[in-house]
Amino acid sequence: MIAEKVEFIFNQFKHDSTFVKHHELESGHINDTYLVTTKNKPYFILQRVNHNIFKDVPGLINNKLHVSLHVKEKLKHLPQNELNRRVLSFVKTKADQAYYRGDDGNYWNLMYYIDNSYTYETVKDEEIAFEGGKLFGEFLNLTHDFPVSKLTEVIPKFHDMSFRYAQFESALNSASKQRLDHAKLYIERVADMKEEMHILQHLKESGDIPLRVTHNDTKISNALFSKNNKGLCVIDTDTVMPGIVHYDFGDAIRTICNTAAEDETNLDIVEFNLDYYKAYKKGFLEKMNDTLTPTEIDYLPLAAKTMTFIMALRFLTDYLNNDIYYKTKYQEHNFDRAKNQFKLIDSFTDRYNQL
Template sequence: MKAESIRSIFNEFDHQSNYISHSEINSGHINDTFLVKTEGPKDYILQRINHNIFKNVPGLINNKVITSKHLKSKYLNLSEEELDKKVVSFVKTKKTPFYYHRENENFWNAMIFIDDSVTHEIVKDEEIAYEAGKLLGEFLNLTSDFDSSQLIDVIPNFHDMSFRYKQYASSIQSAFKKRLEKVASYRKIVADLKHEMHILQELKEIGAIPIRVTHNDTKISNSLFDKDNKGICLIDTDTVMPGIIHYDFGDAIRTICNTAAEDEKDLFKVEFNLEYYKAYEKGFLEKTKNSLSEIELNYLPLAVKTMIFLMGLRFLTDYLNNDMYYKTNYEEHNLDRAKNQFKLIESFSEKLPNH
């Protein structure tokens, strides 16, 4: 976007800073995110929320804001300045809401940028996996007393396996023949795993697993680290909503333990890293072991397989739907993502054969 447009939108927020420049951060599949540099002591993240995907953007932003406020309330020993470096802090507009909206156009929100921070697309050592596990564990532990009914369902049925299977079945009916032919070998995998991939959903529906505040997008790039790779916090809280901890744990492991990028075409590079799994699990359990039930703990491994599969199914479905949901850079981008996830399931099953 043009600098004048970004500056104009940025100046709708009550930041009391002077815009210098901006750059786009290309890490998300859905939204557009910009780093805004200012003359003041703080820089900012300016985010355009994709209202075609998120149907209730004011509710989504309220979820983010009240969750951050709850997290901040847990760090009583920190100053406001320290809190801004530990928890994602949202900026009000000059008219007081936490979002800016032009009629018939996009919604925007702004956050204080956490200086000297880094993210990772791929985990390269066990220490990062361990620190990331602690971050998710701390998030879930600190929000365990937060009434999740205060949150809206940002994307209804987001991790509902039955819903995703219905979407998949519909995509097969409407897909172009050429694309159907290219996914033929994966249709059998999807059919064979159908029962197992519904177990967690069924336990949730009968109340065997409690509903909690969950992040719902815990890929490794949504964990923020300092320059020494010590965990700071989880970011990109657009999908914070009620859920079960298995969604968060499984999706984190899905990205932490993939030895390659999510869209790596060379499947020989895609393996499940068992050492990273153990390191992440160690950090996660250090923060959550006293707040999780026995049944939640027992189903953590199945959560991993389920979430890898779910993403594979979603990428496959979007490919069959001619790439309507995820941003793609080339014609078979979603198919490559799907192949990648199914290969990861295969490797996971080899490394953890009893799960």
């Protein structure tokens, strides 16, 4: 039945391809994403956007389209085949819409699949870290002149620390005694770190750090690489919206410099890799240095700690809320993710003065 449904939805879009099969890509926490194989290439990526999480899906898809077109205009000097590998390209529906909405209320969008491309869940060497820094830095550089007022804030207060603390405190009031007792050590740590974790938010609110177009989910798995490990394309732009550069830099460092997957349960192998940090920052600044202010550069190290913390806080909050936000594979999955991120913070703190 699912194959028939995917084929039906795929055929609501304008293309000249014949559906053969689909394969679910399971790397994301929120949306359902399928690789659609067709009789002849190109293949496609079909995505169901989770409208329970994203309340303005048309705004979200328009964000993706407009930013993609802006980047394409900046790179129009490239040959067409190269341009198609460097920027996401979207397919409109037969009704000439950017998305298809099914009778069940679900929203779908379709993109061309970038062939011969690769993703990494974790970074294995400094070359990937450096190329990742260049790729995300280039994305921010190419969009630095895009007017943020034209973007929909698809998840209001997404990285707002005060908001995340309020969610956490609400979860404390409704959580079961069993989960509160289980998470007691980490609940205390959240309270201890509150003042430091608000520094970037205060700088943003005061205007000392400017608003920019930001990706807001710059984990390394959202970067496509060529077979020779060169950065190709930034993907999963669902969360593109106004933000500060530290959101993107910090979240990238969170995943790139973790020596293990974010749900690794053996905390002995979760460490902050300083060499990967240096490599990523070198690549990032190679593309971004001319557009960053001195204040933005000064606070890049704190961004790494802050964005790791905010993910730890969100995983812990969801655990206390009985796992209502993130997809989980087992009962303690969110708690394991939270412990993992706190261990990364500890390792980061040990190396902080070197940064």
